[in-house]
Amino acid sequence: MSVQTLAAGFQDNVLESQSVFRAAMDAMARPGRVVPLVCALAPPAPLNAEAAALVLALCDYETPLWLDARLAAEPAVAEFLRFHTGAAIVAEPMAARFALVAEPLEMPEFSAFAPGTPDYPDASVTLILQVSGFAGAGWALQGPGIKGETRFGAAPLPHDFTARMAANRALFPLGVDLLLAGAGGVVGLPRSVTVREG
Amino acid sequence: MNAPLLATGTTSTTGAMPEIRYNFAYLDEQTKRMIRRAILKAIAIPGYQVPFAAREMPMPYGWGTGGVQVTAAVLGPDDVLKVIDQGADDTTNAVAIRGFFEKTARVATTTVTTQATVIQTRHRIPETALSENQILVYQVPIPEPLRFLEPRETETRQLHALAEYGLMHVKLYEDIARHGHIATTYAYPVEVAGRYVMDPSPIPKFDNPKMDDCPALQLFGAGREKRIYAIPPHTRVRSLDFEDHPFKVQRFAKPCALCAATGVYLDEVILDDRGGRMFVCSDTDYCNTRQAQGHVGELGVPGGGFPQNAVMPGRNSGIHDVPPSHPVQDVDPRVKPGDDGISGGTPPAGMTREGTI
Amino acid sequence: MYVAAKGGEKAIRHAHALLAKRRRGKTNLPSITLQQIAGQLTLAVDRVMAEGSLYDTELAALAVKQARGDLIEAIFLIRAFRTTLPRFGATIPLDTAQMLVRRRVSATYKDLPGGQLLGPTFDYTHRLLDTSLGVERECSEVDDQASAADASRLPSEPVAMPRVTDLLGQEGLIEASPEDTGEEPFDITRAPVSFPVDRSTRLQTLARGDEGYLLALGYSTQRGYARSHPFVGEIRFGDVEVMFEAPELGFAVSLGRVQVTECQMVNQFKGSAEVPPQFTRGYGLVFGQCERKAMSMALVERALRWKELGEEPGAPAQDEEFVLSHCDNVQATGFVEHLKLPHYVDFQAELDLVRRMRAEHEAQMKEAAE
Numbered sequence: 058m059s060v061q062t063l064a065a066g067f068q069d070n071v072l073e074s075q076s077v078f079r080a081a082m083d084a085m086a087r088p089g090r091v092v093p094l095v096c097a098l099a100p101p102a103p104l105n106a107e108a109a110a111l112v113l114a115l116c117d118y119e120t121p122l123w124l125d126a127r128l129a130a131e132p133a134v135a136e137f138l139r140f141h142t143g144a145a146i147v148a149e150p151m152a153a154r155f156a157l158v159a160e161p162l163e164m165p166e167f168s169a170f171a172p173g174t175p176d177y178p179d180a181s182v183t184l185i186l187q188v189s190g191f192a193g194a195g196w197a198l199q200g201p202g203i204k205g206e207t208r209f210g211a212a213p214l215p216h217d218f219t220a221r222m223a224a225n226r227a228l229f230p231l232g233v234d235l236l237l238a239g240a241g242g243v244v245g246l247p248r249s250v251t252v253r254e255g
Numbered sequence: 256m257n258a259p260l261l262a263t264g265t266t267s268t269t270g271a272m273p274e275i276r277y278n279f280a281y282l283d284e285q286t287k288r289m290i291r292r293a294i295l296k297a298i299a300i301p302g303y304q305v306p307f308a309a310r311e312m313p314m315p316y317g318w319g320t321g322g323v324q325v326t327a328a329v330l331g332p333d334d335v336l337k338v339i340d341q342g343a344d345d346t347t348n349a350v351a352i353r354g355f356f357e358k359t360a361r362v363a364t365t366t367v368t369t370q371a372t373v374i375q376t377r378h379r380i381p382e383t384a385l386s387e388n389q390i391l392v393y394q395v396p397i398p399e400p401l402r403f404l405e406p407r408e409t410e411t412r413q414l415h416a417l418a419e420y421g422l423m424h425v426k427l428y429e430d431i432a433r434h435g436h437i438a439t440t441y442a443y444p445v446e447v448a449g450r451y452v453m454d455p456s457p458i459p460k461f462d463n464p465k466m467d468d469c470p471a472l473q474l475f476g477a478g479r480e481k482r483i484y485a486i487p488p489h490t491r492v493r494s495l496d497f498e499d500h501p502f503k504v505q506r507f508a509k510p511c512a513l514c515a516a517t518g519v520y521l522d523e524v525i526l527d528d529r530g531g532r533m534f535v536c537s538d539t540d541y542c543n544t545r546q547a548q549g550h551v552g553e554l555g556v557p558g559g560g561f562p563q564n565a566v567m568p569g570r571n572s573g574i575h576d577v578p579p580s581h582p583v584q585d586v587d588p589r590v591k592p593g594d595d596g597i598s599g600g601t602p603p604a605g606m607t608r609e610g611t612i
Numbered sequence: 613m614y615v616a617a618k619g620g621e622k623a624i625r626h627a628h629a630l631l632a633k634r635r636r637g638k639t640n641l642p643s644i645t646l647q648q649i650a651g652q653l654t655l656a657v658d659r660v661m662a663e664g665s666l667y668d669t670e671l672a673a674l675a676v677k678q679a680r681g682d683l684i685e686a687i688f689l690i691r692a693f694r695t696t697l698p699r700f701g702a703t704i705p706l707d708t709a710q711m712l713v714r715r716r717v718s719a720t721y722k723d724l725p726g727g728q729l730l731g732p733t734f735d736y737t738h739r740l741l742d743t744s745l746g747v748e749r750e751c752s753e754v755d756d757q758a759s760a761a762d763a764s765r766l767p768s769e770p771v772a773m774p775r776v777t778d779l780l781g782q783e784g785l786i787e788a789s790p791e792d793t794g795e796e797p798f799d800i801t802r803a804p805v806s807f808p809v810d811r812s813t814r815l816q817t818l819a820r821g822d823e824g825y826l827l828a829l830g831y832s833t834q835r836g837y838a839r840s841h842p843f844v845g846e847i848r849f850g851d852v853e854v855m856f857e858a859p860e861l862g863f864a865v866s867l868g869r870v871q872v873t874e875c876q877m878v879n880q881f882k883g884s885a886e887v888p889p890q891f892t893r894g895y896g897l898v899f900g901q902c903e904r905k906a907m908s909m910a911l912v913e914r915a916l917r918w919k920e921l922g923e924e925p926g927a928p929a930q931d932e933e934f935v936l937s938h939c940d941n942v943q944a945t946g947f948v949e950h951l952k953l954p955h956y957v958d959f960q961a962e963l964d965l966v967r968r969m970r971a972e973h974e975a976q977m978k979e980a981a982e
Contacts, residue, residue: 071279075331078291082329085298086472086487115295117288154292175416177806179296179305201301201448202487204468230450234299247299249448249487272674277696285698306804313692316946318953341957348953350620378957396950407933409807434969440961459961479943481804505964523960537957 064100066113066141077114081236084245089198089209091191091242101133103159107238108187109137115183116155118143123153123170123182127160153182161186162213167221172231181233181248188212188239200250211237211244222252280327280360286310290328290483294474297485302447303415304398304482312478319352319377320478322394326375329390329474330356335363337371342379342520342537349377368540378441380462382519382541385471387488393456395477398484400444400454420452423495431500440505446493447486455492461504461520466492511536512554514545635680649673658871658900659683663941664690665801665820666697667870667899684822688942695801702796704855704864708874708897709775712851715901718776719844720878726773731849732901776846777876777893786878786891807933814936818913819898821939823905829929830911838915838927841880842894849873849901873898875906879914884922892921 067073077094084092100109116122122144128134135146138157147153150169158164164186173181193210196219214237215221225232225248232248246252278284286308293307312320330336336356340349344366352375353364365371368383377394385391397403401411404422414422423444430438437443443460447453455463456475466473466486473486486492496502510517512533519541521534533554536542551557636643650657650673660672664687672690679685715731718724730736780786790811797812798805800820805813818826833840851871855864877894881887894914896906915929916936929935938944 070284072332074284074287078287079329079331082291082294082298082472085295086485115288115292117285119285119289120292176412177306178300178303179293181296183292183295201490202298204470204489230300230303232299234295247487249299249301272670275693281696283696283698286695306806308801308803310801311688311691311695311942315688315949316943317948317950318946320946341954345620346954347620347624350624354621354624377953378955396947408937409933412806435972438965438969440965441958457955457958459957461961479947505961520957521960522956523963537960 063140064098064137066098067110068097073110074114077110080243081111081115081245084236084243085202085234085247086245087202088200088245088247088250089196089203089207091244093241094238094243095241101131101137103127103131103187104134104137104157105159105187105239107241107243108157108159108185111185111236111238111243112138112144112155112157113141116142116144118145120154121145121147121152123147123150123156125156125158125160125164127163128157150182156182156184158184158186160213161188161215164215167225167233170233172225172228172233175231178230178232181231184233184235186214186235186237188214188237190240191237191242191244195254197253197255198246198250199253200247202247203250209244219252219254222246222250226251277359280330280356281313282310282324282327286324287328290324293483294325294328294485297474297483298472298487300451301486301490302445302451302453302484304453304477304484306481307483309478309481314351314355316479317396318348319375319394321476321480321483322375322377322392322478323352323355323476324478325392325474325476325483326356326373327360329392330360330362330373332360332362334372335365335370337365337368337374337540338376339374339379339381339538339540340377341522342381343539345539366540367544368538378457378459379520379537380458380465382516382536382538383544385465385469387470389471391469391471391473393458393473393475395454395456395475395480395482397442398454398475398477398480398482400442400452402454415451418450420446420495423452424497427495428497431497437496437500437502443502444495446495448490448492452495453484453486459505459520460494460502463492463494463502464504468492507534509534509553511542511545511552513552514542514550514555515552516541516545516550635678644677646670646673646677649676655901656681656683656686658902659823659905660686660690662899662902662905663687663820663822664694665899666690666694684941684945688945691942699799699802701856701858702799703867704857705792706852706854706870706872706897708848708852708872709773709778710852711773711848711872711874712869713773713848714850714871716773716846716848716850717844718846720776720846724774724776724779733903773848775848775876777878780845780878780891784890787881787887787893789893805936807936809932809936814913814916814932815895815897817936817939818896818909821909822941822944823902823908825939825941825944826908826912827904829915829935830908832927833911833915833929838918838923838930840892840894840911840914840923842877842911842914843879844907845876845878845893847873847875847903847906849903871900873900873902873906875903875910877907877910877914881921892917 073096077096080092080094084090094107094110096106096110098106098109100106112122122138124135124146138144139146150156150165151171153170156170170182170184171180173179188211191211194208195210196208198207198209229248234248235246237244237246290307293305297305309321309324312323314320314323336353337344338349338353340346343349356362357364368381372388373390373392374381375392375394380391399411401414401422404426405411427437439460441459442454442457443463445453445455445463445466455466468489470488472488475484494502507521511519511521513535516536520537522537523532523534525532546555650669653676656676657669657672660675660683661667661669664672671693675686675689678689713729715733716726716729718728777786781788798810800813800816851869853869854867856867857864875896879892879894881890881892883889892914894910896909896913898906898909912929912935915927916932918925918930
């Protein structure tokens with residue numbers, strides 16, 4: 058694939074990076090809330106625009122990036138991300154600082170990714186999961202960033218999502234942090250959040 | 256020859272030097288991304304100090320380089336920025352930092368707390384309650400709450416990893432044993448979301464209760480020490496204390512001399528060399544707003560004669576009291592600004608009014 | 613909406629105008645040129661480049677001028693500019709054995725291949741003020757002599773001048789220099805440092821560290837605080853080629869030459885169970901001609917290696933976290949000088965506490981008296 062046919066990155070790198078980051082920050086600071094994420098990217102399928110925007114805004118040569126099987130199956134995706142971010146695409150999930158998942162139903166266990174260390178819990182992965190929407194209110198969330206309790210829904214997510222999130226919460230202050238991206242929005246689920254079904 | 260020098264490091268050898276141009280909000284994009292990633296992790300792990308590769312800023316370390324880097328990484332063209340130092344918008348360093356962002360990011364600035372979307376602060380939390388749409392960025396000199404008990408980073412990192420905070424409790428308890436109360440009046444340590452003990456930056460402990468369950472996102476930047484940490488909105492922030500010695504905040508015996516506010520933090524202003532002094536709001540925006548609303552203090556002028564950012568009152572104020580031995584008291588932190596405690600009716604039990612101005 | 617700020621803004625403006633005026637000095641005298649600074653205050657410029665960690669004589673001269681000769685301020689200006697520069701990668705390690713040597717002395721051998729070369733040095737000058745320099749136009753004889761010396765000393769091709777440590781190494785008398793693994797060194801300007809540090813972090817931190825601080829610490833090692841029996845194996849100063857291997861090219865290209873001072877200290881080492889007795893190294897490398905700094909750095913570098921060499925700790929110069937955390941003068945000056953910023957909010961809190969404790973004390977005394 059030649060550079061000429063690569064899908065374009067941000068039109069205004071400085072300002073778009075900033076607004077995408079702000080959406081991610083608001084999402085992380087207010088778990089469960091759908092924060093609007095507007096961008097004009099048209100990345101190669103099956104990468105969606107919202108997830109692509111997050112990667113372009115947050116990744117560079119300092120952040121090894123892991124792609125799930127579905128994204129890895131399309132060389133144009135890696136080409137696009139490498140060209141616009143300079144991030145190394147890694148095969149080993151444990152080595153990744155960011156992991157991009159197009160097919161959450163098929164994704165590896167959270168424990169396949171770096172949870173940080175007791176001394177440096179920040180040396181952990183941020184998982185970017187592509188979702189098709191934030192419909193429903195299947196889960197109740199509590200924790201920092203949430204006044205009392207909030208409800209949240211998104212799909213698709215792993216079948217054992219609640220159990221995974223509980224196991225992740227139990228690792229605190231270690232753990233993985235999630236950004237769910239799609240349908241014009243982003244939702245943050247940091248490791249500090251407690252997820253309950255019902 | 257006169258092409259702008261855009262961070263290429265090349266210079267001409269003859270004639271005029273090329274102009275140097277900087278990126279939006281000064282920092283290059285890679286640096287902003289690095290800081291932004293640190294901020295996201297800081298939010299995910301409330302109270303934990305995320306190491307980041309702080310850059311050298313065009314202002315000295317210790318003068319707000321950490322706060323400035325956080326603000327620069329967060330700021331967008333639609334933001335409205337307020338910068339305060341000691342609660343005031345017109346202190347020289349606040350002016351310098353605000354000017355820096357006006358120049359490098361061309362953002363709108365304000366002194367009005369409620370209009371700001373990003374507030375960078377040194378040593379105070381505004382009296383006006385913050386809202387969900389605001390971000391409070393603290394400048395932090397020494398981010399490590401255990402630093403003065405254990406100077407080594409290698410040791411303190413371990414203590415945080417193990418949540419081993421006995422050292423801090425011992426220190427506070429020694430205060431109580433020696434003085435009968437905790438002798439820490441600012442940078443009073445807090446526990447965030449039930450896990451990390453955190454330095455709230457050198458704000459007076461008076462401000463600590465405002466951090467708890469605050470609707471605004473609170474970000475902390477320490478440039479020289481290369482740390483970023485955060486308190487997400489609506490997070491439990493508990494000032495360390497003991498059952499028999501609960502945390503108390505300072506409470507001033509008199510209202511603000513200009514706007515008559517009570518339950519706020521006051522600055523002591525020396526008026527002359529004969530013991531004349533007054534106490535005025537440290538938060539200048541709060542004080543000015545109240546004066547504009549018609550509140551008049553003992554030395555104020557109806558209609559806000561002494562906007563704090565302009566000039567201080569003259570010397571012939573006519574009060575030459577003996578220096579108060581005890582103008583400030585510790586009270587229950589649930590007392591919020593505007594509550595009329597001491598200066599109004601009967602002082603709450605256990606408190607006296609002696610020593611008021 | 614824009615709200616004009618008041619008092620502080622005006623005061624700052626006036627202060628800066630005054631500063632500009634003071635910097636310029638008397639306007640009936642010509643403004644000092646960057647060429648004059650770069651050409652005549654070379655050691656000041658060198659120090660600014662070394663501790664500013666940016667090799668650019670013209671910008672360093674500008675910084676010296678703008679800072680009114682305050683070198684730490686000048687270093688600060690350079691650092692703040694440097695931080696905005698994009699980083700393209702790491703060069704191939706400098707090969708100081710291939711240096712175009714302008715000065716080279718060894719304290720360990722009377723003579724050696726390449727010889728001793730005094731070069732431009734204050735050594736052996738009598739420190740007597742030379743009033744003949746007080747005139748505006750100096751004698752051109754100086755120029756002629758110097759350029760003659762330069763010309764005779766600087767062949768266009770580097771002469772073989774093996775490093776003393778290499779000569780010692782041939783006999784196995786000194787520990788081997790660490791292998792170049794080809795790995796990119798840690799970059800202290802791009803990543804936060806955590807302790808304990810590796811060699812590249814240690815050397816970088818020391819190389820941009822404050823000359824006075826390292827001088828004092830190095831001195832302390834000579835006075836028994838981490839004594840390491842140093843000999844100056846060699847100090848050399850000159851030009852070295854900077855080579856960069858661009859990934860897209862596949863071969864190294866020369867980016868130009870820089871002047872550096874290198875000091876290799878040779879220190880005693882008793883040996884251990886695994887290693888026979890041999891000499892060890894303390895290493896110093898600094899941009900420009902900064903001999904005092906290079907030597908101090910080498911002393912401190914060696915002292916910091918106590919653990920790997922199985923030595924007794926305890927001296928200030930051996931304390932890695934202490935030494936490396938405090939050697940940056942831009943950090944140090946910022947934090948020391950920040951004490952002049954307003955602190956009245958915290959002071960008010962302390963004032964209250966002291967007043968209260970005094971009142972309590974008084975009450976206790978009264979009670980005791982009754």
